[in-house]
Amino acid sequence: MPELHPSRSPAELFGDSPPHWLEKSAFNRPDFDAEAYISSLRSFVPLENLSVELQAHVNSLQAELVDLINRDYADFVSLTAQLVDVDAAAARMREPLVEFRGKVAALRTAVDASLASLLAGLRQRAAAEQAREVIELLIDSAHVVSKVEKLIKELPSTPTDWSTVDDVPAEKGTLAEINTSGTSIRETQSILLERIASEMNRLKFYVSHSEGLPFLENMKKRIHEATSSLDGSLGHCFVNGLEHRDANAIYNCLRAYAAIDSTTAAEELFGKTIVSPLIQKVISHDSPVVGGVSSELLEGDYQQIMDFITNDCKFLLDISSSANSGLHVFDFLANSILKEVLLSIQKGKPGAFSPGRPTEFLKNYKSSMLFLDYLEGYCASRSAVTKFRSAPVYVDFMRQWNVGVYFSLRFQEIAGTLDSVLTVGSIALVDDLNDNEGKDHKLLMRQSVGLMESLRSCWNEDVVVFSSADKFLRLSLQLISRFSSWLSSGLEARKAHHLSSNSTTNSGWAIAADVEDFIYVMHDVRLLISELTSGFLANVIRYLESCSADVLDIVKESILHAAKSLEDSVPAIMDAMIEGTAVKCIEDLKHLKGITATYRMTNKLPVRHSPYVSGVLRPLKAFIDGDRVSHLTNEARHELLLGIAERITIRYHDFAADVVNVARKTETSLLRLRQGAQRRVGASSDTVDNNISDTEKICMQIFLDIQEYGRNLAALGIRAADIPAYRSLWQLVAPEDRQTEIVF
Structure with a gap:
């Protein structure tokens, strides 16, 4: 290719x-x-x-x-x-695979059939097992019912039989078998009842696990009759044991009640047959009337009830609380004793729970708390105490005491008393003010006495409730704050010289008060601070000593903080006395302005101090020499004297500076006019006037006056040189050769 x-x-x-x-x-x-x-x-x-x-x-x-x-x-x-004959090769390879797949399918079919057969057999076996269990349960139930009926036949049939049970000889059968140890018939009966109760407990278990079976449905009547017979016989035996103080019989009966989970029946039976008659002897449902008034106090009643408990109930409480007895499920303290006591009080003395009469209410409340403490003494452990306090009857009993309403009434009473004193439009003094014995340790004003009495009332044993101690502490702090507000608002109003439209409430007293009256205020405030931080604080801490250290620290800090608010008002009180006295003294200083007219345009020279100087410190001396100053401490007296002197001297300096400045300005103006006139007539302006100027004469007179003023201050024990305003005044009017040293 x-x-x-x-x-x-x-x-x-x-x-x-x-x-x-x-x-x-x-x-x-x-x-x-x-x-x-x-x-x-x-x-x-x-x-x-x-x-x-x-x-x-x-x-x-x-x-x-x-x-x-x-x-x-x-x-x-x-x-x-x-690639020749590929399909044939693939067919040869597929044949063993198809054969293997057929064998696997056949094996799987066989295994599925075997599994289905096995599962069917297991289901049949489980059904047979379940049927067998049901049959056994029914057989056991029938056996237990028959056994219980047989045992019940051994018991006395009527209550009269139980009253003479000690005289009835043991018959042949179960009772005779149990009584072979020589025990009493009553104890024998209780043992038999415990045995019946155990069987009844088994029967309850069987019935609960065979719900809806026709066989047990047919047996319901027999079970109900057996249960009723057991309850009646057990109740008669328990009551009989209580009446004869048979500890063994009672113990067995309680175990029987516990076995059938019927603790409530035992508690109610004990409460109605033993506790209720005893309580009604003390607190009858028909309230006794003493002198035409129904007696609602419970203290004496509780004492009799505690005696009854000790004599007639203690033996049962000891049995139910014995170690390893299994009887801890009973709560006779709450469900029998406390329940009957609460019921008797509600019916016989319902007014005992009323806070409308605070004094009687508090006595009854405290007596009730002591009674509860007495009952808790029968608790064998801390867990028992917890169980007793969490019982519904206990909670209901505590709910009857409406301490919140009681506190509200006390709040209105205590706070209202103080408020009525503070709303007086003037400072009211106590009646024995002239009694000099211990006067430094007595409060002088009715307002401060009212505060201290209110604070002591908050923590009086006949008023305070420990469970509401936080509320009484808050009330104490509110009382101190109320007094502090009354004090501070009055001082502010006096300082502003503004009469409030409602002058008889908070501020009018301070505006209308004399300066000498603030000596009483100062004395009482310092005495209140001392009492709050010592005696009153110690009394509160002593009452709350059972609280934790952290709580006590918070209480102490809050009271000291409240006392600090009173201490902060001391400077304002001192300033009110200083300002009031200084104003009286400054009235004579106004005559200082007459010096200008005396020495203007005359040749007269000053030779002695002005008459007004002798009257400047006369109000201060009268104030210091008065009888009321004896109520102040030496330190406060010295501070007051020095403050008034400084305030007067400052105003003295201001008056003198005004007079000197005006004199100098006037002299300068006259000199300028004179020089202008001389220039107009052609006279020489270089003529030197050797005469002493009016300003110099005025300064000489003021200088003589302040020397006398300094001597008067020294007579009162005050060094004038120690007052900055006096030194400034000296430098203002003293001759140049006497500027450096203040001597008079």
Whole structure:
């Protein structure tokens, strides 16, 4: 066959090699992506060049393919000649495979038949097993019913028989067999009842597992009769054992009740037959009337009930709480004793739960809590206490005591008392104010006395309830805050000299009060702070000592913070006294302006201090020498004296500076007018006036005055040189040769 001659590429014809950017090996990669490849090349190769080179590459590949065919053409031709009788060979290979497939199908059919037969046999076996179990269950149920009926026949048939059970001789049969150990008939009966209860428990199990079977449906009447007979006989035996204090019989009866899961029946029976008659002897359903008034106090009743419990119920409580007895399922404390007590109180003394009479309510509440503590003393473990407290009867009993309403009434009573005192439009003093004995340790104002009495009432044993201690603590803080607000609002109103439209509530008292009255305020506030941070705080911590350390720290911090609000008002009180006294003293300083008229346009020179100086400190001296100042501490007295002196001196300096400045301005104006007049008449303006100016005379007079003022301050124990305003005043009016040293 002639060789093929495909068209050659320009590169092959002219011997040109492909460019270096055309990587032919990239076309053979499994993840080759034409679009990505072209995108990577088009950034530096024009598309026309790229198309030409790719076409050249395609032509070269076609040429190589033609060369391969031409080179191996003989082998391609001989390949078709060697393929002879291919279908026969395939048929020979298919035959064993078909045969093997048939054998596998036959084997699978045989296995499926065997499996189906086996499964059918297993189902028959399971059905037979289930039928056998049902038959055995029915047989056992019938046997148990018959056994229970037989055992019940051994029991006394009427309640009268149980009352004389000790006198009845044991007959032949089951009772005689049980009584061979020489036990009493009552104990023997209880053992038999426990045995019957055990069988009844088995019967309940059988009935629960054979629900809806016709055989058991037919036996329901017999089972019901047996259950009723057991309940009646067990109840009679239990009551008889309680009446005769037969511990063994009671123990067996309780185990029987536990076996049939009828603990409630035992608890109700004990409550009605033993507990209820005892409680009604103490709290009759017909309330007793003493002196025409129904007695609602429970303290004495609880004491009698506790005596009854100790004498008549303790033996049963000890039996039910004995270790390893399995009788922990009973809760006679809650469901028998507490239940009957609650019922008796509700019927006999319903007013005991009413918070409308707070004093009686609190006594009854505390007595009830002590009674509950007494009952918890019979709990053998912590888990028993938890179980007792979670009982519905316990929860219902606690719900009867509406402590929230009680606190609301106490809140209105305590807060209302303080509020009525604080709404007075003036400072009210206590009656024994003139009693000098221990006056430094007594509150002087009715307002502060009312606060302290209210705070003590919050934590009085006859008021506070431990379960609501957080509420009483909050009330205490509110009382302190109320007093602090009354104090601060009054001081602010006095400072602003503004009379509130409702001057009899918060601010009117401070505006209407004399300066001396604030001595009482200062004394009481300091005494309140001392009491809050010492005695009152210790009393609260002592009452809450059973709480955790973190709780006590929070309580202490809150009370100290409340006391801090009172302490913050002390500077304002001191400022009110300082300002009030200083205002009285400053009245005489107004005469300082008369010095200008005295020395203007005269040759008179000052020789002594002005008369007004003696009256400046007269109100301060009267204030300090008054009897009320004795209520202040020495430190407070000195601070007050120094503050008033500083305030007066500041105003003194301001008045003096105004007078001197006005005098200098006036003198300057007159000098300017005089010089202008001299220029107009042709006189020489260089004439020197050797006379002392009015300003100098005024300064000399003020200088004499402040020296006397300094001596008066020294008489009160105050060094004038220590007051910055006095030093400024001295430098304002003192001669140049006396500026550096203050001496008078």
